[in-house]
Every structure is written in structure tokens, then in C-alpha cells.
Amino acid sequence: MTLSEHVDTYLDAHAVGRDSKTIDVLRFRLAYATRVFGDLHLNELERRVAEVAAWTRTLPEGSRYGIVQAFRQALEAAVRWGLMGSNPAKLAGSNPQPKREEVEHSSRSRSRRWLSSSGRSTGRS
DSSP states (O other), rough: OOOOHHHHHHHHHTTTTOOOOHHHHHHHHHHHHHHHHTTTTHHHHHHOOOHHHHHTTTTTTTTTHHHHHHHHHHHHHHHHSSSOOOOOHTTTTOOOOOOOOOOHHHHHHHHHHHHHHHOOOOOOO
């Protein structure tokens, strides 16, 4: 079975009891992997850990975590189903969540001063 065939099977099985939007997001994210590795048989993909690791570095930074997470999830299903002995997306290295930018919260008094200086009203006295 190729990766593309597995992804189709996985999405069909995963869709049971899930919102169709969830499956659409997974399909979109998994398309990154199937464009590159889709024609490979799962047993071939299993031996391509270094290539998977290199591929993850080519992904868009803001989307990398979700794309790799979806790929790992789909391949983990292949391991559970006995189609693969190991998950090359997991063996390729960690998949750290991106750090969220910290948002500076403004105090009420600072917000009121800003609104006053800009000619806007807070609606309060």
C-alpha cells in the first residue's frame, strides 16, 4: 500500500463520528506529505527517516507543527494496523509546538488615556 492509499483509508476510518471540517483540515495537511511521499509504499517510507526529517524543514514555519502532527497521526495508525513496524515521522525528531507570541495586556487606565488622547470615548465617566 502506498502512502496516498493509506491516507485515503485513514481519513475514511477517522471520519467516523467526527466533524467533516476536521477531516478537511487533516486532508489539507496530509496533502503536503502525499505530494512528496505519496507514491512510496509504506515499507519504503519506513526506511526514509532522514528524508522525512529533511522534508519537515521545508514546510512553512507557521504551519509546520500541524502538518507534521497530521503526518505522524496517519502513520501511527499504519503502525497500529500492522502496516508499518515504526513511524518514520516520529523517528525523524521532535515536533515542537511553535511558541505563541506574548501579548502585552493594557491596563484600564492606560486604555482610557489612549482613548482620551485619540478623541474616543470610553463610555464611562
